[in-house]
Amino acid sequence: MGNNGAIGVFDSGLGGLTAVRVLKKILPDEKIIYFGDTGRVPYGTRSPEIITKYALDDMNFLSSFGLKAALVACGTVSSVALGALRSAFDIPITGVVEASAKKACSLSKNKRIALLATPATVKNAAHEKYINENFDGYSVMGIGCPMFVPLVENAYVARDCKVTQIIADEYISKLREFSPDCIILGCTHYPIIREVILDSARKLLSDDIQIVDSGEEAAHEIKHFLEQNNLFSDGQMGCVEYYVSDEVYGFRESASLFLGENIESVKKIDITSYHYTENK
Amino acid sequence: MGNNGAIGVFDSGLGGLTAVRVLKKILPDEKIIYFGDTGRVPYGTRSPEIITKYALDDMNFLSSFGLKAALVACGTVSSVALGALRSAFDIPITGVVEASAKKACSLSKNKRIALLATPATVKNAAHEKYINENFDGYSVMGIGCPMFVPLVENAYVARDCKVTQIIADEYISKLREFSPDCIILGCTHYPIIREVILDSARKLLSDDIQIVDSGEEAAHEIKHFLEQNNLFSDGQMGCVEYYVSDEVYGFRESASLFLGENIESVKKIDITSYHYTENK
Numbered sequence: 001m002g003n004n005g006a007i008g009v010f011d012s013g014l015g016g017l018t019a020v021r022v023l024k025k026i027l028p029d030e031k032i033i034y035f036g037d038t039g040r041v042p043y044g045t046r047s048p049e050i051i052t053k054y055a056l057d058d059m060n061f062l063s064s065f066g067l068k069a070a071l072v073a074c075g076t077v078s079s080v081a082l083g084a085l086r087s088a089f090d091i092p093i094t095g096v097v098e099a100s101a102k103k104a105c106s107l108s109k110n111k112r113i114a115l116l117a118t119p120a121t122v123k124n125a126a127h128e129k130y131i132n133e134n135f136d137g138y139s140v141m142g143i144g145c146p147m148f149v150p151l152v153e154n155a156y157v158a159r160d161c162k163v164t165q166i167i168a169d170e171y172i173s174k175l176r177e178f179s180p181d182c183i184i185l186g187c188t189h190y191p192i193i194r195e196v197i198l199d200s201a202r203k204l205l206s207d208d209i210q211i212v213d214s215g216e217e218a219a220h221e222i223k224h225f226l227e228q229n230n231l232f233s234d235g236q237m238g239c240v241e242y243y244v245s246d247e248v249y250g251f252r253e254s255a256s257l258f259l260g261e262n263i264e265s266v267k268k269i270d271i272t273s274y275h276y277t278e279n280k
Numbered sequence: 281m282g283n284n285g286a287i288g289v290f291d292s293g294l295g296g297l298t299a300v301r302v303l304k305k306i307l308p309d310e311k312i313i314y315f316g317d318t319g320r321v322p323y324g325t326r327s328p329e330i331i332t333k334y335a336l337d338d339m340n341f342l343s344s345f346g347l348k349a350a351l352v353a354c355g356t357v358s359s360v361a362l363g364a365l366r367s368a369f370d371i372p373i374t375g376v377v378e379a380s381a382k383k384a385c386s387l388s389k390n391k392r393i394a395l396l397a398t399p400a401t402v403k404n405a406a407h408e409k410y411i412n413e414n415f416d417g418y419s420v421m422g423i424g425c426p427m428f429v430p431l432v433e434n435a436y437v438a439r440d441c442k443v444t445q446i447i448a449d450e451y452i453s454k455l456r457e458f459s460p461d462c463i464i465l466g467c468t469h470y471p472i473i474r475e476v477i478l479d480s481a482r483k484l485l486s487d488d489i490q491i492v493d494s495g496e497e498a499a500h501e502i503k504h505f506l507e508q509n510n511l512f513s514d515g516q517m518g519c520v521e522y523y524v525s526d527e528v529y530g531f532r533e534s535a536s537l538f539l540g541e542n543i544e545s546v547k548k549i550d551i552t553s554y555h556y557t558e559n560k
Binding site for chain 2: 162167275
């Protein structure tokens with residue numbers, strides 16, 4: 001007995017693919033529906049009100065597929081709007097905050113954890129709240145990194161990309177006095193430039209710095225949830241369907257490059273026609 | 281006899297303020313309503329369909345003020361959606377393409393004109409079409425500059441900003457073989473980093489390079505239009521009201537810095553409630 005419902009995953013753009021890549025590997029028999037809100041990316045420089053509004057629309061679209069679980073593969077939405085999503089939809093929803101915060105606490109020896117994330121996520125301090133409530137003696141310092149999402153979305157992702165290196169150094173250098181031994185990549189776009197961030201952190205902080213990838217940890221949490229609730233699929237072929245809110249062309253190209261394989265099925269949808277209203 | 285109606289101006293974000301700055305100077309007695317769609321910025325990396333949709337909403341909001349004229353202070357919308365706006369609204373609408381193209385033709389001696397603009401504007405080639413239809417012997421080369429808007433919106437605007445210099449050099453170096461003597465800043469965000477662009481162009485192209493600011497030229501065109509149609513205001517106090525589609529805080533700060541004066545009146549509106557439908 002299993003459940004052949006789909007797992008819904010969404011992000012503001014390409015970032016959530018860092019979670020999809022892991023999901024495909026650890027749950028090869030599952031059907032995954034991915035939505036990237038490329039018509040409204042970026043999220044992390046916007047206000048909580050706008051982010052929540054967009055997130056409700058996104059989940060409203062995904063919920064039309066009859067999901068058995070959903071993964072909010074966007075650090076900003078997970079930090080700012082997870083409560084609103086859980087109130088609005090009767091679907092088990094996993095965000096990227098808790099799993100990455102837990103992992104960081106298990107890795108950090110000096111109990112000083114850095115969070116690199118969008119300005120909205122840093123302002124919301126969801127990681128810090130979760131860690132303070134569940135673990136003793138840890139301190140968290142968040143650094144808002146508003147340029148990382150545009151850099152990733154515009155393909156400034158090579159390890160030797162000078163611009164991305166300078167911007168990474170600018171953000172990482174703010175952590176020197178705090179001297180963390182573990183960094184949470186609190187936005188799922190950031191693992192795409194993981195090597196640049198790691199080089200900068202080794203240079204400016206410590207050779208032994210640990211990096212936590214939010215999307216990866218959340219993917220493992222989804223697997224754990226399916227296992228515990230006996231919701232694994234039952235003999236179906238695993239697949240991923242991709243949906244975006246702007247032209248498929250740019251997304252297909254970047255996504256294929258990033259996932260290391262061709263993406264066949266990408267469809268454009270009109271996200272404004274999935275506008276969420278409370279009394280629906 | 282005059283007309284005390286307002287002049288509506290909109291852009292995806294901060295960029296249109298480069299036109300407002302000039303409008304305030306040359307038309308000090310006019311009432312200006314500015315809308316910056318900060319909840320959906322940037323426009324120039326999106327598809328024509330999404331850009332047109334957003335532009336119709338924006339003008340729909342502005343039209344609620346009973347305008348005597350409108351200035352589309354967004355290079356992307358002026359290139360991609362001006363026709364759609366003019367069909368949909370019974371308001372005299374000026375874009376930034378024609379005025380800047382005319383000015384560039386008057387300045388260029390070697391008849392090779394470069395266009396720095398968003399990818400959407402470059403793809404649309406509205407400047408080139410207009411020049412080919414109205415002037416003889418000019419060639420136009422467009423370079424898409426997708427990073428300039430995020431850099432400006434995130435305040436990487438100082439003349440000595442290394443990152444903006446590197447990105448500017450990357451774009452300008454694509455023009456070396458073409459060797460233009462005039463560059464149109466086809467996006468109204470770009471004059472905010474005019475000095476960086478100019479330094480790069482002088483270094484990589486020529487000391488005598490001319491720069492055309494689209495917003496400035498369009499502001500002069502609006503003045504000319506009011507003059508010709510006897511629409512100048514009649515003794516009212518000039519003022520600017522600012523509206524945005526996300527939090528006012530960030531906008532107020534950046535805008536004040538850029539305009540060199542405090543902005544008192546900024547209001548946030550819900551742009552999705554001004555959704556344009558043909559049969560309205």
